[in-house]
Amino acid sequence: MSDLAHLAATIFRRAAGRSRFLIAVAGPPGAGKTTSAARLAALLGDAVTVPMDGFHYDNAVLDARGLRARKGAPETFDADGLVALVERLARGDRDVVAPGFDRQEDFSRAGAIVVARAIRFVVVEGNYLLLDREPWRALRPHFGLTVMLDMPKGELAHRLVRRWIDHGLDEKAARERAFGNDMANAEQVVGGSAAADIVVTLAD
Numbered sequence: 001m002s003d004l005a006h007l008a009a010t011i012f013r014r015a016a017g018r019s020r021f022l023i024a025v026a027g028p029p030g031a032g033k034t035t036s037a038a039r040l041a042a043l044l045g046d047a048v049t050v051p052m053d054g055f056h057y058d059n060a061v062l063d064a065r066g067l068r069a070r071k072g073a074p075e076t077f078d079a080d081g082l083v084a085l086v087e088r089l090a091r092g093d094r095d096v097v098a099p100g101f102d103r104q105e106d107f108s109r110a111g112a113i114v115v116a117r118a119i120r121f122v123v124v125e126g127n128y129l130l131l132d133r134e135p136w137r138a139l140r141p142h143f144g145l146t147v148m149l150d151m152p153k154g155e156l157a158h159r160l161v162r163r164w165i166d167h168g169l170d171e172k173a174a175r176e177r178a179f180g181n182d183m184a185n186a187e188q189v190v191g192g193s194a195a196a197d198i199v200v201t202l203a204d
């Protein structure tokens with residue numbers, strides 16, 4: 001049985017008797033959160049994934065604040081908006097509309113995801129879901145289970161460089177983006193997050 005299958009079995013046990021159950025899938029950039037969350041949701045069946053990346057500030061806002069080069073750092077997200085959404089999702093008393101993120105176009109899409117009231121499992125994925133400082137700390141009580149994806153540092157760096165190359169950058173520019181910003185954000189995730197209920201170690 002795979003790690004994700006074990007994880008799904010754990011979730012089913014913990015969610016017994018509950019009509020709404022939220023799972024946090026956290027981890028550094030490039031660790032495979034989006035793919036893992038989608039696979040987990042498929043195993044759970046009655047599930048929707050919601051990305052933290054929908055709360056990225058728009059590039060125009062980042063430019064105005066001098067934060068464009070740090071995109072992906074905690075201060076480049078509307079963390080309060082994310083907390084408010086997670087609170088609504090946890091209540092499970094009505095349909096909730098959430099933003100998505102278009103990685104190819106590099107911007108958030110408002111109203112991209114509808115989480116129907118009847119949906120039992122919501123898998124929230126993102127870098128800083130377990131960040132142990134305000135306002136991020138307010139997210140944790142709403143999750144029935146928290147998961148941290150871990151990956152060897154060398155493999156993570158390789159994947160981050162490859163991701164930027166796949167987005168059209170040459171190798172030099174891709175390495176600058178990966179090591180100048182992404183790996184710094186990864187260090188914040190690894191060093192600044194509260195302990196997860198479950199750690200899943202990934203390798204390519």
